[in-house]
């Protein structure tokens with residue numbers, strides 16, 4: 263019999279706790295700062311936006327946090343997710359490397375995003391929230407939060423980045439099926455949206471702008487809270503169910519990863535798969551962790567490690583992170599979920615510590631990798647994880663040169679069934695690679711506030 267392909271766990275293997283990497287950082291995280299005073303923000307500063315339980319998770323130093331039973335119960339709809347050995351891809355590449363991927367596309371909405379959406383909706387429900395407002399890029403997060411809110415009987419309103427609103431009409435249908443209300447961003451519904459539209463009536467929007475709109479609506483309504491699909495500590499922590507399962511599954515396969523790869527927009531799927539492996543790395547294992555970002559929005563490879571706002575207008579607390587400047591609006595690449603000016607503070611911290619490395623790719627080479635992946639493994643990836651696949655293939659090709667039998671693990675964070683317009687664009691030869699937006703980034707960098 264050929265090598266085993268799938269490594270499957272049972273429901274009882276769904277993790278009972280989330281792993282909080284904050285407890286194990288070589289250097290503590292710089293605190294979030296209040297946008298007005300520039301002083302460290304306290305729990306009360308976040309209270310208009312998030313339920314208190316999530317705020318406490320945000321600052322917790324506990325290594326493990328229990329997953330509430332109703333959340334684990336809901337996870338059973340799609341968790342544990344499979345770990346698959348990419349035997350077809352290995353063969354096509356002729357590499358001695360062993361390539362494994364954790365497939366998060368089996369969730370109801372087709373990505374890793376419900377791992378945190380379910381948890382956030384649960385804590386909101388416990389604290390009496392009637393409505394959650396959020397932003398979405400590609401629509402993956404929006405559909406995850408709409409799904410999660412419906413499960414817990416909460417309303418959802420989603421500001422969807424206008425570039426994706428036009429590119430991905432069926433994501434809108436999906437959010438509507440789950441009872442969500444969707445608005446194209448920038449919109450005329452908020453002061454933030456009107457400001458941006460006054461500057462550019464054809465603005466393609468950005469995650470930063472959509473966040474400004476969602477935050478504005480939240481602070482104006484007492485029964486409403488905000489939810490973020492990435493970047494914040496608690497969001498990354500909820501995603502660690504991915505890596506905890508992967509540890510067990512790699513063990514079943516009798517291997518340990520030499521290289522762990524994920525695409526990074528705000529950093530949540532990569533952190534989810536990678537963080538549970540960090541304690542072993544700190545204890546001496548030489549696993550490499552690779553973050554892959556688009557050349558059109560290269561916060562880690564070209565950005566600055568500085569305090570900056572999480573949104574375009576400057577309403578959120580200041581976070582110490584890799585940033586291109588909060589006013590930066592990336593070109594409309596198809597990986598809408600990677601069009602963000604910043605990076606999660608936890609991931610930024612670990613990048614600074616030399617534990618993570620980062621690289622960037624243009625979109626065409628990523629889609630080329632995705633089409634090769636679909637031809638050999640069958641699954642059509644979402645545009646975001648095509649970046650992880652590109653890097654995994656490149657690392658496997660290095661092994662082909664050197665003859666090393668490295669074990670490569672990457673996160674396939676979602677499927678691309680609702681992203682066919684992106685594939686059409688690639689297959690018709692019309693897809694463009696945007697030149698590195700040096701001038702726009704230089705201009706946006708001037709928006710990074712002077713702190714301290």
Ligand SMILES: Cc1ncc(COP(=O)(O)O)c(C=O)c1O
Pocket residue numbers: 373374399400401402403491492493525526527528529530531532598599600644646647675676677
């Ligand atoms: C399928 C998929 N992968 C990755 C991302 C990037 O986000 P993050 O870096 O938080 O995982 C997104 C964001 O929308 C996504 O939809």
